Amino acid sequence: MAEPFSTRNRRGGKPSDAYNLHMPNVIVIGAGISGLAAAFRIRAAIPGVKLAVLERAERAGGNVGTDHQDGFTVERGPNGFLDGKRSTLELCHDLGLKDQLIVASEGSRTNRFLYQNGEMFKLPASPSGILRTPVLSLLGKLKLLTEPLRGTPKKLPPDETIEQFASRRFGKEVAATFMDALVTGIHGGDPSKLSVAAAFPRLPMFERETGSVIRGFMRAAKQRRLDTLARGESPGPQRMWSFRGGLRTIIDALSEQLGDCVKLGVDLRRIEKTPNGWLVRGSGTEAWSADAVVVTCPAHAQAELLMSVDEALAIEIAAIGYTPVHVVAIGYKREHAPLDLDGFGYIAPQRTRRDALGVQWCSSIFPDRAPPGYVLWRVLCGGMSRPDVAAYDDETLLRCVHAEMKITMGVTGEPAFHKVVRWPRAIPQYLVGHLRRVERIESVAASHAGLFLGGNAYRGIAMNDCTERAGWLADSVARFCRLPV
Numbered sequence: 001m002a003e004p005f006s007t008r009n010r011r012g013g014k015p016s017d018a019y020n021l022h023m024p025n026v027i028v029i030g031a032g033i034s035g036l037a038a039a040f041r042i043r044a045a046i047p048g049v050k051l052a053v054l055e056r057a058e059r060a061g062g063n064v065g066t067d068h069q070d071g072f073t074v075e076r077g078p079n080g081f082l083d084g085k086r087s088t089l090e091l092c093h094d095l096g097l098k099d100q101l102i103v104a105s106e107g108s109r110t111n112r113f114l115y116q117n118g119e120m121f122k123l124p125a126s127p128s129g130i131l132r133t134p135v136l137s138l139l140g141k142l143k144l145l146t147e148p149l150r151g152t153p154k155k156l157p158p159d160e161t162i163e164q165f166a167s168r169r170f171g172k173e174v175a176a177t178f179m180d181a182l183v184t185g186i187h188g189g190d191p192s193k194l195s196v197a198a199a200f201p202r203l204p205m206f207e208r209e210t211g212s213v214i215r216g217f218m219r220a221a222k223q224r225r226l227d228t229l230a231r232g233e234s235p236g237p238q239r240m241w242s243f244r245g246g247l248r249t250i251i252d253a254l255s256e257q258l259g260d261c262v263k264l265g266v267d268l269r270r271i272e273k274t275p276n277g278w279l280v281r282g283s284g285t286e287a288w289s290a291d292a293v294v295v296t297c298p299a300h301a302q303a304e305l306l307m308s309v310d311e312a313l314a315i316e317i318a319a320i321g322y323t324p325v326h327v328v329a330i331g332y333k334r335e336h337a338p339l340d341l342d343g344f345g346y347i348a349p350q351r352t353r354r355d356a357l358g359v360q361w362c363s364s365i366f367p368d369r370a371p372p373g374y375v376l377w378r379v380l381c382g383g384m385s386r387p388d389v390a391a392y393d394d395e396t397l398l399r400c401v402h403a404e405m406k407i408t409m410g411v412t413g414e415p416a417f418h419k420v421v422r423w424p425r426a427i428p429q430y431l432v433g434h435l436r437r438v439e440r441i442e443s444v445a446a447s448h449a450g451l452f453l454g455g456n457a458y459r460g461i462a463m464n465d466c467t468e469r470a471g472w473l474a475d476s477v478a479r480f481c482r483l484p485v
């Protein structure tokens, strides 16, 4: 056994008194952003806690990672995080990373595009932009702009797909273009299957609370301005952030702070309940005992580990499926990229069935991502609508992506750089009924004292959601460790 079982102390009293007598022993499974941030917060919440973060891979970070190659900076998973929620920015501040933060270019905030019918259309960002956009018919524009007049229906459906909700509020055209684009860009998912309440909780909330999604957004923007002023900062719209060295910076900083606690290359097989707490077993004879276990690996891995603890719980967790999304980072000489636009990138609506779901213009978002004289783009392939593309080998994927860049971006030369990052299980799909499932999972998990579930499978897929849940996990673990035995 790698670690002897510690005498548990959950006798109450002042936390420092309790922990000084018998330090709680906590294991975090998974060293993605969820697990690392949870471990960092747990250590702050429970001074002196005995902590281990066990990770199957040979590198920490999970989806988050940055490669530096031939002068290009390639994000393997996420490209940045937003400041609409403060949790990741706050974590950066607590890690002393403030000086390394960079903000995305202004152009990438305002200029986002849609590729359809062989043309690139700028997505409207204001009511006057909606009136001018050629993407919607006159009737489509009218339906969108009159959304605030629709009010809250007397009887709201318990859960709706994104497509149903968007059609009801904004009309079918908006659902088929803008909402499809949003879902493609964020979830790589199917708007006719994903739950609006789980994937975009603010939309039904705005409808419920203000009678209109548009009105809700306007009120939220006003509140954001007030909150920003209250913090003594100058108000502005939501921005995307990263670091000079790429997103890996936050993973490196967390790993450094946690030091020897983080153990890489640990192939865990199952979790067992013991009379005194928990035992986490590896593939060989290795085992770790703990008072509390925080599980943050993807749903399918959580299910596997928990099968011997509670089969029904494991089956419920295993039902949360993931979609494959592969990232093809591709660099061109600037002179070969005539459509080098100042913007974020484009989305191709899924019904158009293009080989690329969307393209992020990385060197326009964060200009230092490509060496001088080159551009760097990230092409996202696969998703729910194109599992066939996700199944291509690297060579075919690259050939398709380059062919697509010739059509959509008008490139005139061969790629100067490329890198394929495959994510066979990239993004959890919050299908209709997801929140009910999560409630069931959370209530059963709560009946197993000392078991805590986190990660992106449950209540949000963005880095911000993961770091926010990490804070909640730490508070829950700290509360548990203070309980009387």
Ligand SMILES: Cc1cc2nc3c(=O)[nH]c(=O)nc-3n(C[C@H](O)[C@H](O)[C@H](O)COP(=O)(O)OP(=O)(O)OC[C@H]3O[C@@H](n4cnc5c(N)ncnc54)[C@H](O)[C@@H]3O)c2cc1C
Binding pocket: 029, 030, 031, 032, 033, 034, 035, 054, 055, 056, 057, 060, 061, 062, 063, 064, 076, 077, 078, 079, 080, 081, 082, 266, 267, 268, 269, 296, 297, 298, 301, 305, 325, 327, 423, 426, 427, 454, 455, 456, 457, 460, 461, 462, 463, 464, 466
């Ligand atoms: C292509 C892509 C683009 C994205 N873009 C953005 C973006 O721009 N902005 C944004 O905010 N979010 C984005 N996301 C989402 C975000 O990156 C993820 O939701 C988040 O990083 C997930 O973190 P996590 O720690 O919950 O899970 P993961 O990153 O999946 O980490 C889980 C860890 O658990 C480990 N593990 C698995 N099984 C075991 C086991 N049995 N024992 C021990 N360890 C195990 C894994 O190796 C992994 O390291 C993107 C995701 C992808 C894939």
